[in-house]
Structure formats: C-alpha cells, structure tokens
Amino acid sequence: MPAKNSVKIYVSQGFYHVYNRGVEKRVIFLDEQDYRVFIHYLELYLSPKDELINRIRAQINLTGTEKNLRIAKILTSENFYKKIELLCYILMPNHYHIILKQNEQNGMKLFMHSLIMRYVQYFNKKYERVGPLFQGRYKAVLIDKEEYLLHLSRYIHINIKDLLGKNQPLSSYKWSSYPDYVKKSNTSWINKDYILGYFRKNNDFSFDSYQGFVEGYKEKSQTEEQIYKKLILD
Numbered sequence: 001m002p003a004k005n006s007v008k009i010y011v012s013q014g015f016y017h018v019y020n021r022g023v024e025k026r027v028i029f030l031d032e033q034d035y036r037v038f039i040h041y042l043e044l045y046l047s048p049k050d051e052l053i054n055r056i057r058a059q060i061n062l063t064g065t066e067k068n069l070r071i072a073k074i075l076t077s078e079n080f081y082k083k084i085e086l087l088c089y090i091l092m093p094n095h096y097h098i099i100l101k102q103n104e105q106n107g108m109k110l111f112m113h114s115l116i117m118r119y120v121q122y123f124n125k126k127y128e129r130v131g132p133l134f135q136g137r138y139k140a141v142l143i144d145k146e147e148y149l150l151h152l153s154r155y156i157h158i159n160i161k162d163l164l165g166k167n168q169p170l171s172s173y174k175w176s177s178y179p180d181y182v183k184k185s186n187t188s189w190i191n192k193d194y195i196l197g198y199f200r201k202n203n204d205f206s207f208d209s210y211q212g213f214v215e216g217y218k219e220k221s222q223t224e225e226q227i228y229k230k231l232i233l234d
Contacts, residue, residue: 012105015087015143015194017152018112020134021095028094028123028133035091035175038119042089045115046189048081049074078114083107085191088153090160091175097156099149101194112138146198153195154214157181170215182211 022028029035044052056062056070085101102108120133143149157170157178164173171179179185181192196210207213 010102010105010109011142013101013103015099015101015149016108017141017143017156018098018100018108018138019096019140020116020136020138023132023135025094025135026133028096029091029175030127034123034126037122038091038096039175041115041118042086043189044074045078045080045111046084046086049079051188078110080107080111080114084111086177086189087149087191087194088156088177088181090156090173090177092159092163097159099143099152099156101191108140150195150198150213154217157214178214181214 029038052074053071056067056074059067062070083102083104084107085103087099087101089096089098100108100111102111116134116138123133124130143152157176160173160176161170164170170176171182171184173179177187177190180187180190181196199208199210199213207216
C-alpha cells in the first residue's frame with residue numbers, strides 16, 4: 001500500500017503542501033552551508049533566467065571567464081519560473097515543508113524531482129556517502145480550500161517554535177519564508193500575495209495582520225484539528 005499522501009493528484013493551478021524527511025529520520029541539513037545550498041537551488045529554479053544572469057554580470061569578484069561559465073550553466077539548466085510559484089517554506093534539521101502552486105499540470109513533479117535530485121547529489125558528494133537521503137518520494141497534499149491554505153502556512157511557519165530559545169522570535173529563524181511575511185526580508189521568488197491577500201479582503205477575520213494570526217492564533221475547533229492532522233509526517 002502506498003504511504004499516506006505519496007499518490008499525487010496533479011492539478012493545473014493547484015496549491016499543494018509538499019513535504020518529506022530524511023531516511024530513517026536522519027538529519028538532512030548538517031550545517032549552514034547545507035541550508036544555503038538548498039535555498040540557492042530554490043532561487044535558481046524559481047527566478048527568471050535574465051535576473052540570475054544580471055546578478056552574475058554584476059559580481060565584481062568574478063573574472064570574465066568565470067562569469068561566462070556561470071551564465072552558460074544557467075542558460076542550459078532547468079528553470080521553473082512561472083511554472084511553479086512558491087508561497088512559503090521551512091527547512092528543519094531532518095525534514096522540510098513547502099507550499100507551492102503549480103501552473104502546469106506536471107510542474108510540481110518535474111520541479112521536485114530536479115530539486116531533490118540536485119540536493120542529494122550535493123549532499124552525498126560533500127559527506128562522501130551513497131544511497132537515498134530522503135524517506136521515499138516526497139509527499140503532497142492538494143489544498144482545496146482557502147482556509148486550509150492559510151492555516152497550513154501558519155503550521156509551517158511555527159514548526160520551528162519548540163527549537164527556538166525562550167526569547168527568540170519566529171522571524172529570527174533564517175531557513176524559513178516567515179521573515180518575508182513579516183517584512184524582515186524581501187525574497188523575489190516567494191509569492192506572498194495569495195496568503196496576505198486574505199487579510200486585505202476578509203474584514204470579518206479576527207486578526208488584522210499575518211504576524212498576529214501566526215503568533216496569536218489558538219486552535220479551538222475540531223475543523224482546525226483536522227487541518228493539522230493532514231500535515232503529520234508519515
């Protein structure tokens with residue numbers, strides 16, 4: 001029998017909660033470089049190629065030859081700009097969560113395959129290991145209600161809460177999209193409009209800001225409990 005949420009329903013324009021963890025629950029991010037490399041791959045796949053090329057051309061520490069080599073690599077590499085929109089993410093020591101929107105029916109499948117394969121190749125080479133790094137294929141849940149999208153984003157962003165120090169704010173965690181949502185940073189390849197738009201159009205909602213919702217919300221109803229049950233890793 002397939003693992004829970006391992007069978008995907010590929011819907012064009014669909015929103016998904018995508019997640020996985022290390023094989024045998026092992027740590028998949030051992031140091032800062034590992035986190036940065038994974039995020040770097042997100043940036044490469046989700047940014048327009050013209051933007052990436054202009055950044056390379058602007059780097060004064062690279063020679064002309066080095067710039068040309070990097071530009072050639074970008075031109076020939078896969079890119080999912082406009083095919084995939086990333087709404088939010090968090091990287092934890094032994095797992096990750098991502099919310100994305102796929103604008104083409106097989107966009108998520110191709111994006112996740114490329115992203116994970118590239119990271120595993122980096123990780124195995126760095127740590128001189130072989131074999132799978134993750135617990136099977138990534139899991140994915142189709143988000144079919146706007147309310148679920150909002151609550152899922154909160155769940156993802158508070159995932160790190162128990163690992164932070166007593167006086168550390170959620171926005172201090174660097175390996176998450178939460179700082180972008182509370183205006184601590186502005187990452188071009190994170191689309192915040194779908195989630196933040198909820199607060200602009202819903203005057204009946206109890207919270208007037210996303211930060212107030214994430215950090216002040218208390219689960220109360222059975223419906224909310226069911227939302228979070230869908231997020232439990234297998």
